[in-house]
Amino acid sequence: MNKEQILAKVTDIFKDVLDNDDIVLTDTTVATDVEDWDSLNHIQIIVAIEKSFKIKFTSTEIHHFKNVGELIGSIESKLS
Template sequence: MEKSEILKRIQAIFQDVLDNEDIELNAETTAEDIEEWDSLSHIQLIVAIEKEFKIKFTSKEILSWKNVGEMIECIMFK
């Protein structure tokens, strides 16, 4: 699966979970860039991404991400 395809699918999840159709993600996007992305919504995003891609992240993986690009890398690895 290509990074661009993963990014597209993740962006749709972010827009749905955060209820904001204007969200545009890129590899450098962080929680500081998106007003609605707080600790509670972060958990909701993780759960939705795990469901979408039928994978499970470890706590260590989740805590290591600094941006959306690192999240994508982790999805590709799985």
């Protein structure tokens, strides 16, 4: 799975969790760029991503994601 496919799947997860079909994610997207992406929804998004991709993040990894690009990079490396 390439980066663009991962981003598309992650975008679908965000749309589903946040119930907003207008979300457009890029590598530089941060939580303040997306309406309703708060700490509670962040946990739900991470859990949904872990289930969808069948991967697990450590709490340290989750804490250090600065933007969607870093999240995508981590997913990509776990799938390799």
